[in-house]
Amino acid sequence: MRSAIVVGATGLVGSALIKLLCESEEYVSITAIARRKLDYEHPKLTVKIRSFDELGEQDIDYAQELYCCLGTTMKKAGSKSEFEKVDFEYPLHIASLAKKRGIMHLIVISAMSANDNSSIYYNRVKGKLEKELITLDLPQLSIVRPSLLVGDRSEFRLGEKMGELVLNVVNPLLIGPAKKLRSIEANQVALAMKVIALHGKKEPVSIYESQELANMAMPQPEEEEEISREQLFNWSKLEQEQLPPLDDEVMFDHAKLREKEVKRNNRNIED
Structure with a gap:
């Protein structure tokens, strides 16, 4: 039986992941580290309200996996420095703490076009995070690169909502190499992260693109062949x-x- 830590548990993917893990037979204990109280409660769930600026080694208990679902937008952050704090500095610091605590597997959400040389600021920050996480030499690192996330958000984001409406029409037309541009449900990303933890690649560093995430499902248990009396x-x-x-x-x-x-x-x- 397993235990897990979820950081960023109030976001679109993080909240879906918390519910999925709590209702899973594979996990007996889930710890959420968040800046505010969660709307969800469960006997398996422990919530630690923490300021990420003050997060220390004592706040990270041992677990098999640490899922990092932190992320914001430039509009919500208000400035580039605040954006980088949430999308770069905090995940990197948390990964460092996880390594010190002996956590064997970090699963982190990045972005589909992450590239530290990108001309797009958002993609460049995500690429820089990936590069630094790989340099950290963690026991096992899985980088998840979803395309545009869709789902029921607690906050309204006009740009993402418009993109979601457009992609709902365009998605069926995106085939072949363009299939990776399809939007993806936050619930599916959460499920894919669980599949990666339990049945994913065993390499030190693995990167999962959006199309691969969209096709992931929990393996079905093999049915035992019934033995007849004869x-x-x-x-x-x-x-x-x-x-x-x-x-x-x-x-x-x-x-x-x-x-x-x-x-x-x-x-x-x-x-």
């Missing part, structure tokens, strides 16, 4: 074999038993 007991072979007769000393012989009783009674009379 297979358990080979009646035809039993019928063909000649069973040797039991030794008469072993058999329950009533006549022999009466004979022994008569002899015992005669001895008693003679005595």
Whole structure:
């Protein structure tokens, strides 16, 4: 049985992931590290309200996996420095703490076009994060690169909502190499992250693109083949074999038993 830590548990993917792990048979304990209280409660769930600026080694317990779902937008962050703090500095610091605590697997959400040489600022920050995480030499690092995330957000984002509406129409037309541009449900990304933790690649560093995430599902348990009564007991072979007769000393012989009783009674009379 496993335990997990989820950082960024109030976001679109993080909140879906928390529910998925809590309702999973594979996990017995889930710790959410968040800046505010969650709307979700579960007996398996422990919530730690923390400021990420002050997060220390003592705040990270041991777990099999740490899922990092942190992310914001430039509009919400308000400045490039605040954006980089959430999307670069915090994940990198958390990864460093996880390594110190002996957590074997970090699974982090990046972006589809992450590239530290990109002309697009958002993609460049995500690429820089990936590069620094790889340099950190973690026991196991899985980088998840979803395309545009869709789902029920607690906050309204006009740009992403418009993109979601457009892609709902365009998605079926995106085939072949363009298929990777399709939007992806946050619930599916959460499921893919769980699949990666339990059944993913075992390399030190793995990168999962959006199309691969969209196709992931939990493996179905193999059904045990039902063994018939005829297979358990080979009646035809039993019928063909000649069973040797039991030794008469072993058999329950009533006549022999009466004979022994008569002899015992005669001895008693003679005595």
